[in-house]
Amino acid sequence: xxxxxxxxxxxxxxxxxxxxxxxxxxxxxxxxxxxxxxxxxxxxxxxxxxxxxxxxxxxxxxxxxxxxxxxxxxxxxxxxxxxxxxxxxxxxxxxxxxxxxxxxxxxxxxxxxxxxxxxxxxxxxxxxxxxxxxxxxxxxxxxxxxxxxxxxxxxxxxxxxxxxxxxxxxxxxxxxxxxxxxxxxxxxxxxxxxxxxxxxxxxxxxxxxxxxxxxxxxxxxxxxxxxxxxxxxxxxxxxxxxxxxxxxxxxxxxxxxxxxxxxxxxxxxxxxxxxxxxxxxxxxxxxxxxxxxxxxxxxxxxxxxxxxxxxxxxxxxxxxxxxxxxxxxxxxxxxxxxxxxxxxxxxxxxxxxxxxxxxxxxxxxxxxxxxxxxxxxxxxxxxxxx
Amino acid sequence: xxxxxxxxxxxxxxxxxxxxxxxxxxxxxxxxxxxxxxxxxxxxxxxxxxxxxxxxxxxxxxxxxxxxxxxxxxxxxxxxxxxxxxxxxxxxxxxxxxxxxxxxxxxxxxxxxxxxxxxxxxxxxxxxxxxxxxxxxxxxxxxxxxxxxxxxxxxxxxxxxxxxxxxxxxxxxxxxxxxxxxxxxxxxxxxxxxxxxxxxxxxxxxxxxxxxxxxxxxxxxxxxxxxxxxxxxxxxxxxxxxxxxxxxxxxxxxxxxxxxxxxxxxxxxxxxxxxxxxxxxxxxxxxxxxxxxxxxxxxxxxxxxxxxxxxxxxxxxxxxxxxxxxxxxxxxxxxxxxxxxxxxxxxxxxxxxxxxxxxxxxxxxxxxxxxxxxxxxxxxxxxxxxxxxxx
Amino acid sequence: xxxxxxxxxxxxxxxxxxxxxxxxxxxxxxxxxxxxxxxxxxxxxxxxxxxxxxxxxxxxxxxxxxxxxxxxxxxxxxxxxxxxxxxxxxxxxxxxxxxxxxxxxxxxxxxxxxxxxxxxxxxxxxxxxxxxxxxxxxxxxxxxxxxxxxxxxxxxxxxxxxxxxxxxxxxxxxxxxxxxxxxxxxxxxxxxxxxxxx
Numbered sequence: 014x015x016x017x018x019x020x021x022x023x024x025x026x027x028x029x030x031x032x033x034x035x036x037x038x039x040x041x042x043x044x045x046x047x048x049x050x051x052x053x054x055x056x057x058x059x060x061x062x063x064x065x066x067x068x069x070x071x072x073x074x075x076x077x078x079x080x081x082x083x084x085x086x087x088x089x090x091x092x093x094x095x096x097x098x099x100x101x102x103x104x105x106x107x108x109x110x111x112x113x114x115x116x117x118x119x120x121x122x123x124x125x126x127x128x129x130x131x132x133x134x135x136x137x138x139x140x141x142x143x144x145x146x147x148x149x150x151x152x153x154x155x156x157x158x159x160x161x162x163x164x165x166x167x168x169x170x171x172x173x174x175x176x177x178x179x180x181x182x183x184x185x186x187x188x189x190x191x192x193x194x195x196x197x198x199x200x201x202x203x204x205x206x207x208x209x210x211x212x213x214x215x216x217x218x219x220x221x222x223x224x225x226x227x228x229x230x231x232x233x234x235x236x237x238x239x240x241x242x243x244x245x246x247x248x249x250x251x252x253x254x255x256x257x258x259x260x261x262x263x264x265x266x267x268x269x270x271x272x273x274x275x276x277x278x279x280x281x282x283x284x285x286x287x288x289x290x291x292x293x294x295x296x297x298x299x300x301x302x303x304x305x306x307x308x309x310x311x312x313x314x315x316x317x318x319x320x321x322x323x324x325x326x327x328x329x330x331x332x333x334x335x336x337x338x339x340x341x342x343x344x345x346x347x348x349x350x351x352x353x354x355x356x357x358x359x360x361x362x363x364x365x366x367x368x369x370x371x372x373x374x375x376x377x378x379x380x381x382x383x384x385x386x387x388x389x390x391x392x393x394x395x396x397x398x399x
Numbered sequence: 400x401x402x403x404x405x406x407x408x409x410x411x412x413x414x415x416x417x418x419x420x421x422x423x424x425x426x427x428x429x430x431x432x433x434x435x436x437x438x439x440x441x442x443x444x445x446x447x448x449x450x451x452x453x454x455x456x457x458x459x460x461x462x463x464x465x466x467x468x469x470x471x472x473x474x475x476x477x478x479x480x481x482x483x484x485x486x487x488x489x490x491x492x493x494x495x496x497x498x499x500x501x502x503x504x505x506x507x508x509x510x511x512x513x514x515x516x517x518x519x520x521x522x523x524x525x526x527x528x529x530x531x532x533x534x535x536x537x538x539x540x541x542x543x544x545x546x547x548x549x550x551x552x553x554x555x556x557x558x559x560x561x562x563x564x565x566x567x568x569x570x571x572x573x574x575x576x577x578x579x580x581x582x583x584x585x586x587x588x589x590x591x592x593x594x595x596x597x598x599x600x601x602x603x604x605x606x607x608x609x610x611x612x613x614x615x616x617x618x619x620x621x622x623x624x625x626x627x628x629x630x631x632x633x634x635x636x637x638x639x640x641x642x643x644x645x646x647x648x649x650x651x652x653x654x655x656x657x658x659x660x661x662x663x664x665x666x667x668x669x670x671x672x673x674x675x676x677x678x679x680x681x682x683x684x685x686x687x688x689x690x691x692x693x694x695x696x697x698x699x700x701x702x703x704x705x706x707x708x709x710x711x712x713x714x715x716x717x718x719x720x721x722x723x724x725x726x727x728x729x730x731x732x733x734x735x736x737x738x739x740x741x742x743x744x745x746x747x748x749x750x751x752x753x754x755x756x757x758x759x760x761x762x763x764x765x766x767x768x769x770x771x772x773x774x775x776x777x778x779x780x781x782x783x784x785x786x787x788x789x790x
Numbered sequence: 791x792x793x794x795x796x797x798x799x800x801x802x803x804x805x806x807x808x809x810x811x812x813x814x815x816x817x818x819x820x821x822x823x824x825x826x827x828x829x830x831x832x833x834x835x836x837x838x839x840x841x842x843x844x845x846x847x848x849x850x851x852x853x854x855x856x857x858x859x860x861x862x863x864x865x866x867x868x869x870x871x872x873x874x875x876x877x878x879x880x881x882x883x884x885x886x887x888x889x890x891x892x893x894x895x896x897x898x899x900x901x902x903x904x905x906x907x908x909x910x911x912x913x914x915x916x917x918x919x920x921x922x923x924x925x926x927x928x929x930x931x932x933x934x935x936x937x938x939x940x941x942x943x944x945x946x947x948x949x950x951x952x953x954x955x956x957x958x959x960x961x962x963x964x965x966x967x968x969x970x971x972x973x974x975x976x977x978x979x980x981x982x983x984x985x986x987x988x
Contacts, residue, residue: 721831
């Protein structure tokens with residue numbers, strides 16, 4: 014076992030402790046290669062953090078913009094309309110950019126009666142946690158900010174911090190509808206953490222690791238098609254666990270039919286009712302970032318990560334191979350994001366008690382059964398293979 | 400928060416308080432006047448214990464436009480456009496109710512073709528109105544897509560209305576003495592075409608929205624109103640029929656040519672839950688659309704050439720003295736006009752008995768005990784149009 | 791029960807007249823002083839009727855058309871009459887409660903109650919005269935719960951006090967509105983809270 018390296022340097026806002034063993038990652042090593050020797054390790058770490066933050070932030074912005082555009086197009090076509098068609102020419106591709114600019118230059122209104130520190134901090138916290146989860150995503154061989162050994166654990170842990178931001182936003186807004194949204198979010202996310210975590214256990218048992226990188230590498234067989242969900246020997250648990258994970262994911266990312274924290278027709282806009290301009294866009298970006306991260310986790314654990322049929326043939330050309338892998342990974346993730354959108358524009362919304370009943374009475378027991386089945390299956394596979 | 404803390408009334412919640420040994424506070428929260436689920440500027444003051452409502456109180460009047468006072472100050476034809484604006488989703492029916500009341504005082508009957516045209520338009524308008532009702536109900540529940548599907552068919556209907564009277568929302572087409580003009584050439588064929596299209600499209604709404612498991616979960620057993628309550632509170636239309644009361648003015652007080660049409664009065668059956676719940680009201684609306692199509696088809700088969708308006712009714716109407724009440728089956732219930740005339744060209748009283756107004760009055764008694772999300776479901780199932788409740 | 795015959799394009803007439811006559815008899819039998827007013831013009835206008843009516847002298851008998859109605863003489867006994875109408879005569883549903891200020895010169899308002907029988911499939915109009923200087927009448931809510939909002943509306947519009955109404959607040963008008971807008975002698979306000987009304 015490698016030592017547990019949740020690498021502090023890769024986390025944008027985490028302090029670097031001097032006492033910690035000075036252990037860098039690829040990014041710091043790369044920087045060390047470029048910079049003179051005199052640059053101290055903490056300098057390298059800071060620079061690496063800044064670089065990682067910049068890259069992720071840019072990536073998240075692009076993902077969020079593309080997702081908003083995609084969401085509007087998907088919604089449009091599902092609803093027999095076209096969606097944005099004008100800005101930028103081809104199918105309104107620049108609509109998201111225009112929206113982004115609009116949100117940036119809009120007046121940032123803070124209610125006189127709002128709890129200002131909470132109100133201001135909430136969007137930053139929400140977006141910050143969403144960005145942090147990108148740290149562990151293995152986009153392609155070598156394209157990964159940190160190979161955290163407990164990657165899956167890390168994602169679940171960090172992504173649920175979002176809830177605190179949402180509660181801060183709801184409470185800080187000094188609006189009863191917002192408080193309702195925040196409380197719903199708290200109740201919902203706290204309940205769905207359990208099925209979410211449990212439904213991740215079958216792949217973890219299969220790979221024998223919490224690392225997302227190892228999970229991806231484990232699926233590289235069969236010319237790149239040895240995906241967990243396609244492995245016939247475990248299909249009995251891989252498919253149900255994915256379905257359970259997907260449902261829990263919808264709840265975790267506040268997507269319909271679980272979009273109760275911001276349910277438009279009941280709570281106006283829920284916890285972000287009082288937000289405008291850039292602060293609102295932070296919540297918006299968080300939603301799409303969270304969708305992407307969750308889809309990416311599903312891609313890594315069930316759909317082979319960057320692996321795809323025949324992709325290994327390109328291994329000789331590193332640049333092309335890395336690009337192709339990244340493309341495969343992002344396309345797979347976006348496909349899952351698309352399914353989430355599809356669900357949103359098809360289904361009505363559940364009521365809070367029904368959400369709770371679904372979570373506690375159906376998903377959690379089912380997850381336990383699947384985890385048990387996965388353990389049993391793994392044991393059988395172990396026995397049979399020896 | 401900003402309001403002073405409200406202690407729970409001891410008589411209502413004593414048991415719960417003893418059980419929890421905690422003195423809880425109810426949240427008083429304003430739903431509206433600007434709220435997506437109130438379909439306009441209705442304000443419902445909700446009192447909630449967490450997610451569960453313990454009280455509700457409606458506040459109306461944000462859209463009060465003094466229609467009745469205007470009716471006492473303008474002459475009969477001038478009042479026509481104001482009727483369009485009560486329930487702007489079913490203007491044809493509003494026109495019809497008003498026209499019939501005035502004709503009752505005038506003592507003139509519209510020629511047969513006019514009556515058939517009126518019936519066709521009233522039924523088409525009912526479909527258009529129910530499409531919005533069912534579609535927006537989807538939005539209240541959280542399903543956005545069916546609304547656009549509903550608007551697709553409504554668009555066809557509005558085009559038909561536009562062809563016949565030039566307006567898409569406020570028609571003023573049916574007027575005292577007849578209708579504005581005869582249907583343009585080929586218009587009736589277009590209507591027949593619509594009937595065929597609608598028959599094909601109807602299952603889409605049924606499968607996409609009404610048969611959706613989540614939709615059923617959200618509406619069945621929610622906002623149950625027993626038949627006796629519905630009758631006592633004066634509910635009419637789908638609210639009354641959804642509670643299982645077999646009452647439809649088109650059959651029970653036949654006006655126009657409804658006595659010659661063969662149609663079924665759709666009554667809620669508790670198909671997915673308790674009789675009289677929100678699901679049943681939508682069930683009634685869904686099937687009423689099909690019945691309307693049936694009626695339109697029969698009218699198309701029976702309509703003959705001829706005059707559409709009574710020749711004696713001019714622009715200045717001086718009805719005989721007297722008073723007349725005519726209630727007709729609007730998409731939302733019984734829309735009645737109570738007109739008092741003294742023989743001059745201006746009415747002495749122009750009372751509009753609005754179905755939404757009455758149907759809404761029972762909602763605040765249905766809400767306590769439901770969840771906050773059910774408030775949207777119940778108000779949506781009541782299908783109110785604020786233009787009509789406030790007039 | 792069969793639906794009543796469609797007498798006219800605006801619906802059945804005879805069944806309502808019949809119901810009014812029956813109700814008149816029943817109310818009188820119960821000792822209530824009730825007048826039955828029936829229209830004396832034919833249902834359908836005759837040739838030249840409008841001209842004849844226009845030239846009519848003031849002292850000629852009143853000719854009118856429309857619905858028959860019952861006029862209850864003693865407004866104190868309204869609840870008695872309404873419960874009789876509901877219980878004995880099976881008019882289960884209240885359709886409308888409203889009032890009419892026929893003329894500014896008149897000394898009375900008319901309180902108008904429209905009731906509907908789902909079993910007889912008939913309507914009935916009950917009227918009661920309310921003196922303008924003492925504009926009060928018992929609330930019908932205890933007999934017909936559906937009268938609730940209608941009474942609030944005509945209460946604020948005509949200044950009628952419905953005695954015993956559970957919640958006699960304004961419904962369409964603001965709480966601090968001055969005057970009764972639907973009265974014929976109502977004077978429009980110049981402004982409301984600084985908002986010009988002219």
